[in-house]
Amino acid sequence: MSIAIGCALEPAIPFAFAHEVIRQRKRDLTLIGPISDILFDQLIGAGCVAAVEAAWVGNVSAGLGHCYRRALEHGVPRSITVRDHSNFTIAQALLAGAIGAPYLPTKTLLGSDIPRANRTFRESTSPFDGSQVLLVPAIRPDLAVIACQVASVEGAADLAGPSGVSRDAALAASDVIVLAERIGDVDRPLFPPAKVAAVVHEPGACHPSPLFGAYERDHEFFHEYHRATRERAGFDEWAAEWVIGVPDRATYLRKLGARWDALRL
Amino acid sequence: MTSVSAGEVMVAQAAREIRDGETVFVGMRLPLIAFVVAKRTHAPSAIGLFELGLMRDRPASELLYTMGDNPNVDAALWCGPMIELMGMLQRGEVQAGFIGGAEIDRHGNLNTTAIGGDRQHPTVALPGSGGGADIASLAHRLIVIMPHDKRRLRERVDFITSPGYGDGGKWRARVGLPRGGPSALITTLGVFRFEDGEAVLDTCHPGVSVERVRENTGWALRVGPGVRETPLPSAEVLRIIREYDPKGFWTRRGE
Numbered sequence: 001m002s003i004a005i006g007c008a009l010e011p012a013i014p015f016a017f018a019h020e021v022i023r024q025r026k027r028d029l030t031l032i033g034p035i036s037d038i039l040f041d042q043l044i045g046a047g048c049v050a051a052v053e054a055a056w057v058g059n060v061s062a063g064l065g066h067c068y069r070r071a072l073e074h075g076v077p078r079s080i081t082v083r084d085h086s087n088f089t090i091a092q093a094l095l096a097g098a099i100g101a102p103y104l105p106t107k108t109l110l111g112s113d114i115p116r117a118n119r120t121f122r123e124s125t126s127p128f129d130g131s132q133v134l135l136v137p138a139i140r141p142d143l144a145v146i147a148c149q150v151a152s153v154e155g156a157a158d159l160a161g162p163s164g165v166s167r168d169a170a171l172a173a174s175d176v177i178v179l180a181e182r183i184g185d186v187d188r189p190l191f192p193p194a195k196v197a198a199v200v201h202e203p204g205a206c207h208p209s210p211l212f213g214a215y216e217r218d219h220e221f222f223h224e225y226h227r228a229t230r231e232r233a234g235f236d237e238w239a240a241e242w243v244i245g246v247p248d249r250a251t252y253l254r255k256l257g258a259r260w261d262a263l264r265l
Numbered sequence: 266m267t268s269v270s271a272g273e274v275m276v277a278q279a280a281r282e283i284r285d286g287e288t289v290f291v292g293m294r295l296p297l298i299a300f301v302v303a304k305r306t307h308a309p310s311a312i313g314l315f316e317l318g319l320m321r322d323r324p325a326s327e328l329l330y331t332m333g334d335n336p337n338v339d340a341a342l343w344c345g346p347m348i349e350l351m352g353m354l355q356r357g358e359v360q361a362g363f364i365g366g367a368e369i370d371r372h373g374n375l376n377t378t379a380i381g382g383d384r385q386h387p388t389v390a391l392p393g394s395g396g397g398a399d400i401a402s403l404a405h406r407l408i409v410i411m412p413h414d415k416r417r418l419r420e421r422v423d424f425i426t427s428p429g430y431g432d433g434g435k436w437r438a439r440v441g442l443p444r445g446g447p448s449a450l451i452t453t454l455g456v457f458r459f460e461d462g463e464a465v466l467d468t469c470h471p472g473v474s475v476e477r478v479r480e481n482t483g484w485a486l487r488v489g490p491g492v493r494e495t496p497l498p499s500a501e502v503l504r505i506i507r508e509y510d511p512k513g514f515w516t517r518r519g520e
Contacts, residue, residue, distance in 0.1 A: 009316075011334075055393055058392030064391070072379075084378065086396065091346075108351075108355065111442055112398050112428050132440065162317040162318040217335070
């Protein structure tokens with residue numbers, strides 16, 4: 001199953017969804033997204049992932065992603081396949097998926113090794129002016145997971161602040177799951193409500209990433225994760241404490257305690 | 266005044282690379298602070314772009330750890346989908362962009378993907394392009410900022426994530442890139458410019474000799490005529506840097 005998640009890049013990352021995926025021991029997922037900060041690293045470390053189609057995998061403010069490194073360098077906890085993209089090409093692939101086009105032509109990455117490493121790209125020439133172009137094939141995720149500030153029970157979702165590739169990921173996907181900070185009326189949703197298979201009322205779903213207007217980024221949490229997960233055993237302990245040992249998001253937020261209160265706006 | 270860090274010298278130099286009125290892909294870490302310095306000194310009308318979908322005409326009110334932090338969204342000029350920001354880059358509307366890298370070669374090609382082995386089984390897996398390869402492909406000028414280390418400034422990089430000048434000369438036009446290429450490489454030791462697609466040492470930071478740069482560079486160093494000293498940040502620039510990053514989170518890391 002392929003899942004587009006973390007589509008707004010650094011903010012509004014649906015960590016609550018990823019943690020439930022880990023608890024349910026889902027396997028062989030393909031993760032799609034430009035930059036999902038440490039969410040991809042966590043799913044990889046938990047052994048849920050078979051392939052990644054992304055522009056960047058790591059820890060944005062702290063550095064490399066240790067689980068991602070272990071998977072690629074040592075096949076631990078399992079080997080994964082990487083299909084490299086840039087931010088622009090993953091955005092174009094999802095836009096192509098969103099509008100039902102087989103591919104979009106672009107001038108980016110000509111001369112880069114990315115299209116040589118990711119064989120889904122094709123180099124071609126424009127039939128209009130004969131110039132070189134890179135053809136970016138459409139990506140159509142099985143599922144897009146979008147976190148937002150407010151959504152209606154009918155699936156109308158309003159994402160304030162940066163949205164990255166969220167709209168196109170939702171349009172390109174077969175199904176959409178929305179995680180809403182609160183349930184309420186929405187006038188001009190980001191994508192048609194009919195795309196939405198489920199709306200989950202899940203306050204605090206994006207911690208430690210920020211959700212504009214709702215809560216700030218917990219910078220120190222990213223650095224703690226970075227230090228704790230240098231070794232596989234460290235990741236397992238971290239996951240036991242913050243994911244496996246926590247039954248749901250409400251318990252997770254209570255565990256954060258005063259730290260969570262300080263982040264809320 | 267306390268001693269000036271290499272990071273602060275680099276920020277000041279990066280700020281000089283931004284011209285007034287330009288639209289610039291800012292990125293994070295040191296370039297972010299360079300944008301703040303440029304806006305508050307010589308380039309008050311520069312516009313900053315952040316690839317997740319933000320356009321700003323004034324810097325965020327507090328230090329950012331990522332471009333998606335809430336203070337970067339407050340009072341943004343525009344908040345749009347990433348594809349539209351990237352589209353501006355492809356249209357040629359972005360004069361300059363900043364990126365860092367794990368490795369660079371003498372033609373300005375950057376590797377942020379993998380070191381050693383093959384792509385699916387590398388010796389060291391790096392995070393990847395992000396928007397870096399797009400900025401390197403499509404901005405009119407690329408400014409690269411990275412630590413100076415013989416293992417990082419290599420004759421050849423293992424993987425070209427972000428294209429510089431390929432193997433030199435007219436390579437960019439030959440592969441179909443519409444414009445651009447590195448205009449400056451700012452390291453912890455000095456500043457390189459590019460001639461015919463090849464890095465030439467232009468200035469050394471205060472207290473750094475050409476010999477030291479040579480010893481720490483993995484290619485046969487080309488030295489420009491009359492290598493000067495990189496100007497120290499002025500007192501005003503230092504004040505701006507330290508007000509914005511009072512704990513030196515980015516400027517004291519030496520990258």
